[in-house]
Every structure is written in C-alpha cells, then in structure tokens.
Amino acid sequence: MSNRELAIIIGGGIAGKLTARVLSDSFKEVIILERDDEMEGPISRKGARQGDHLHALLHAGQNGFETLFPGITETFHSNGAVNINSTKDLAWFHHGVWKHRYDGNKSTTLQSRPHLEWTMEQYIKEIPNVTTLYRHQVKRLLHNIEENRIYGVEVSTSDGSKATLTANLIVDASGASSITHALFKKLNLTIPTNKAEIGLCYVSKRFRLPKSQTRDWAIKLIYPNPPLEKIGGTISQIENDQHVVTIIGYQNSIQEKEVVKNDNSFLELAKRLPKQDIINELIHAESLSETSVYKVPHISWKRIDKVKQFPKGLLIIGDSVCRIDPVFGQGMSIAVLEAVTLQLLLQDGKLDVEQVQIAFHKEIAKLISPIWNMVLTEDFRYPGVTGKTPTGLTIQQWYSKKIFLLSASSQNVYASFIDVMNLVQPPTSLLRFGIMKEVLLHGVFKKRDS
Ligand SMILES: Cc1cc2nc3c(=O)[nH]c(=O)nc-3n(C[C@H](O)[C@H](O)[C@H](O)COP(=O)(O)OP(=O)(O)OC[C@H]3O[C@@H](n4cnc5c(N)ncnc54)[C@H](O)[C@@H]3O)c2cc1C
Numbered sequence: 288m289s290n291r292e293l294a295i296i297i298g299g300g301i302a303g304k305l306t307a308r309v310l311s312d313s314f315k316e317v318i319i320l321e322r323d324d325e326m327e328g329p330i331s332r333k334g335a336r337q338g339d340h341l342h343a344l345l346h347a348g349q350n351g352f353e354t355l356f357p358g359i360t361e362t363f364h365s366n367g368a369v370n371i372n373s374t375k376d377l378a379w380f381h382h383g384v385w386k387h388r389y390d391g392n393k394s395t396t397l398q399s400r401p402h403l404e405w406t407m408e409q410y411i412k413e414i415p416n417v418t419t420l421y422r423h424q425v426k427r428l429l430h431n432i433e434e435n436r437i438y439g440v441e442v443s444t445s446d447g448s449k450a451t452l453t454a455n456l457i458v459d460a461s462g463a464s465s466i467t468h469a470l471f472k473k474l475n476l477t478i479p480t481n482k483a484e485i486g487l488c489y490v491s492k493r494f495r496l497p498k499s500q501t502r503d504w505a506i507k508l509i510y511p512n513p514p515l516e517k518i519g520g521t522i523s524q525i526e527n528d529q530h531v532v533t534i535i536g537y538q539n540s541i542q543e544k545e546v547v548k549n550d551n552s553f554l555e556l557a558k559r560l561p562k563q564d565i566i567n568e569l570i571h572a573e574s575l576s577e578t579s580v581y582k583v584p585h586i587s588w589k590r591i592d593k594v595k596q597f598p599k600g601l602l603i604i605g606d607s608v609c610r611i612d613p614v615f616g617q618g619m620s621i622a623v624l625e626a627v628t629l630q631l632l633l634q635d636g637k638l639d640v641e642q643v644q645i646a647f648h649k650e651i652a653k654l655i656s657p658i659w660n661m662v663l664t665e666d667f668r669y670p671g672v673t674g675k676t677p678t679g680l681t682i683q684q685w686y687s688k689k690i691f692l693l694s695a696s697s698q699n700v701y702a703s704f705i706d707v708m709n710l711v712q713p714p715t716s717l718l719r720f721g722i723m724k725e726v727l728l729h730g731v732f733k734k735r736d737s
Pocket residue numbers: 297298299300301302303320321322323333334335337340341342343344345423424425426460461462463466489581583604605606607613614615616617618619620622
C-alpha cells in the first residue's frame with residue numbers, strides 16, 4: 288500500500304473542507320468525519336456556532352478560495368452573496384476617525400458564514416474521491432507507541448455505535464476545542480503555546496433594514512478606541528437582503544445574561560457603541576433572528592512546529608493550531624493560506640507524507656507569526672490583557688496608531704494598510720519609505736494624536 292492511499296480529516300468546517308480539496312489531488316481516498324448533520328442549506332449549525340456572527344472574507348482568503356475552487360467567487364454571488372467595492376462601500380470608524388473612502392478597484396464578498404460554508408460544501412460534493420461521513424464524532428486518536436505514529440481514529444455515530452478507522456494520514460481540523468489536546472495530555476507531550484486572555488464576547492442578530500436613499504455603505508465598522516472604549520460593532524449586508532449586526536466587547540465588558548433578555552436588550556447594547564450609527568439603523572429595522580452570544584476568553588497559538596517528539600501521521604490545521612482574535616476577520620483566510628501551503632508541499636512530489644507533515648507545521652508557523660504579532664500589538668492596548676507581549680510593543684503600537692490615523696486622510700497609507708489587513712502584503716510593507724515618511728511627518732506635526 289502506498290502511503291497516499293487514505294487520508295482522514297477530523298472536522299468538516301472551513302479548514303476541514305479546504306484540506307479535503309487539497310488532499311483529494313494526492314490521496315486515493317479522503318474521508319471527512321463531521322459530528323454535525325449534513326447542512327440542508329445556508330443555515331447555522333451546532334458544531335460551528337461562531338457562524339451566527341459576522342464572518343468577513345479577506346482578499347487573501349478570497350484569492351485562495353479561487354485557487355482551490357475555481358469559479359467559487361462567482362458562485363457565491365450567484366447564490367446571493369453581495370459583491371462590494373472594498374474601500375468605497377466600507378465605512379470604517381477606527382481609533383476615533385473615519386477611514387478615507389475611495390474606489391480602490393478591489394472587491395470583497397459579503398455573506399454569512401453558513402452561506403459561504405454551504406457553497407463550499409456543494410463544491411466538495413463534486414469531488415469523486417472525497418466522502419463526508421456526518422454524525423461521526425471522533426472520540427480518540429489511535430497511537431502506536433513503538434513507532435510514535437497516529438494510525439487511526441475511534442468514532443461514535445449518532446446511533447451510538449462505535450468504529451475504528453485507519454488511514455495513512457490523520458488531519459485534525461476539529462477547530463478551537465481540538466480533539467488532539469487529549470492525546471497530547473496522554474502522551475505527556477508539552478506543546479509550547481502562546482496565549483493571551485482577552486475576555487472577548489460576541490453578540491449578533493440579523494435584521495432587515497428599511498429601504499433608504501441615503502445609505503451609501505454596504506458594511507460599517509465602529510471599532511472601539513482602546514484602552515478606554517471596549518465595545519465595538521459592525522453592521523453588514525449579507526445574502527437575502529439581510530443585515531447581520533455584530534457587537535463585540537473586550538475585557539469582559541459585555542454580560543451575556545443582560546443581552547439575551549429580549550430584543551430590546553440588543554438595542555440597549557448597540558447604544559453603548561462609540562457612535563450611534565448602528566442604533567440609528569436599527570430603530571426601524573425588522574428583527575429576523577434570536578440574539579446569539581459567543582465568548583472568546585482567550586486566543587492561543589500552539590507551536591506544533593516546536594515539538595520534537597510530535598507523532599507521525601498527524602497533521603493539524605486551522606483553529607486547532609491557532610485561534611486568533613476574530614475581530615480582525617482573519618481565521619478563515621489563515622485556514623485558506625494554510626491549505627494552499629499544504630497544496631504546494633504535496634505538489635512538489637519530492638516529499639513523502641511524513642516530510643510533508645513536518646514541513647507543513649514549520650511553514651504555517653512562519654505564516655502565522657507576523658499575523659499573531661500584528662493582532663497582539665492591538666490586543667495589548669488593553670492593560671487587562673495577559674500573555675507574552677510582542678517585542679518592541681510600544682514602538683509598534685505607536686507606529687500602527689499613526690497608520691490608523693493617517694488612513695483617514697492619506698489614500699496611499701490606507702491602501703497599504705488595507706493590503707496588510709487583508710493579508711495580501713506583510714506588515715513590514717508598512718515600513719516602506721513613502722509610508723514611513725508620512726508617519727514621521729504626522730508624528731512631528733500631530734504629536735497630540737499619539
Ligand atoms: C465569534 C467568531 C467570529 C469570527 N469571525 C471571523 C471572520 O470575520 N472572518 C474569518 O475569516 N474568521 C472568523 N472567525 C474564525 C473562523 O470561524 C475560523 O477560523 C474558521 O472557521 C476555521 O476554523 P476551523 O475549520 O479550524 O474550525 P471550525 O470552523 O470551528 O470547524 C471545526 C469542525 O470540526 C467539527 N468537530 C469538532 N470536533 C469534532 C470531533 N471530535 N469529531 C468530528 N467533528 C468534529 C465541528 O463540528 C466543526 O464542523 C471567527 C471566529 C469566531 C469565534
């Protein structure tokens with residue numbers, strides 16, 4: 288048996304589906320084991336409750352989706368997703384100023400996460416050597432101690448029966464509550480983990496807004512200005528002429544019990560935003576859903592790449608490796624970039640599965656590192672955040688604040704910042720001469736902003 292006979296993927300979320308697409312090119316057979324029922328449409332599901340909340344797809348994610356599923360952007364749109372101009376149709380209040388809006392010739396697709404995932408699912412179904420087994424919950428990983436190899440999984444199905452399945456490669460794409468934690472504990476394997484306590488709470492609800500002749504945006508972001516403001520919000524158009532409103536609170540500033548009492552409690556929460564734009568839209572809006580709450584007490588990045596005795600035959604991807612602060616809208620795009628990395632390693636053809644596994648964990652650490660650093664630089668503006676601080680934090684925070692403020696008036700700076708935020712350019716691109724010059728001039732003449 289060649290070692291590319293069968294791959295099993297634990298979890299059929301975003302990372303699981305992306306991985307299945309990639310592995311289908313080089314494995315004879317790919318099986319996804321998903322604990323949830325099959326999606327019957329673009330409807331939120333139990334296993335991925337974060338799907339009730341705004342899920343932005345960044346340019347890097349959009350590009351990667353096209354690489355892996357050619358034509359999917361067009362399908363998103365024909366299924367009802369909204370195609371917008373990324374810089375003209377986005378109204379963004381950030382660090383106390385509105386970003387400069389202009390026609391930047393780049394587009395963004397707005398849709399709910401269930402809508403995105405359901406469209407992906409239709410593409411996965413078309414791949415002949417990928418099978419998804421729904422209502423299959425993986426209970427544990429099977430480990431051969433002598434070889435230090437993961438060779439299979441034990442699953443239980445919804446009718447209570449148990450089975451074991453073996454494969455050449457097992458992929459953990461089971462999300463933030465990753466199934467492999469239990470295995471690491473059992474093997475006494477310490478995974479060096481970067482962690483920060485952020486006390487973040489998400490609260491969301493869908494609405495239908497009354498028609499308006501003056502509404503000139505498709506998505507509006509009202510970010511809190513840290514450290515004093517802790518609550519922010521977004522209102523975004525999605526499919527079916529609906530809007531999703533997501534309110535976020537850092538540092539345990541939102542009490543779940545208060546916001547789920549009734550429809551009015553959501554409106555009361557919206558009134559606590561730094562600007563009244565969102566509440567003004569909601570006063571005459573029709574409520575279309577219950578209020579959903581999702582808590583992210585901490586974010587973490589497991590340094591799988593640093594573990595010496597990491598078992599063979601196991602690859603970890605998506606939120607199972609790194610749950611980043613979701614406010615920056617990067618999680619799905621990181622999963623896409625990871626999947627494309629895996630594709631490149633497999634396409635090479637020179638590496639066997641074990642070498643791919645090792646190289647993959649190293650490569651994705653390089654990919655995550657600058658993003659993690661960028662996010663933590665912002666999260667650490669709140670004094671209550673705990674965890675390892677990034678090096679040069681104060682200067683990084685000073686510099687990025689200048690970038691945020693300049694994005695209100697300088698198209699040049701905002702365009703570069705948009706590319707970094709969308710993960711198509713590294714944060715170091717903001718250190719280019721032209722940008723740095725503007726930052727320094729701003730530093731000299733507008734000291735009071737810093
Ligand atoms: C509140 C919130 C808002 C977010 N907003 C954004 C955003 O705006 N933009 C963005 O790009 N990202 C966002 N994210 C991040 C995004 O949701 C994830 O990064 C992305 O879904 C990739 O996750 P994943 O596939 O690794 O995990 P998930 O999507 O969580 O999928 C994990 C899957 O594994 C299944 N599973 C779990 N355990 C088992 C088991 N034992 N056996 C079988 N199946 C199992 C689950 O049912 C689920 O289907 C947000 C996250 C949160 C929490």
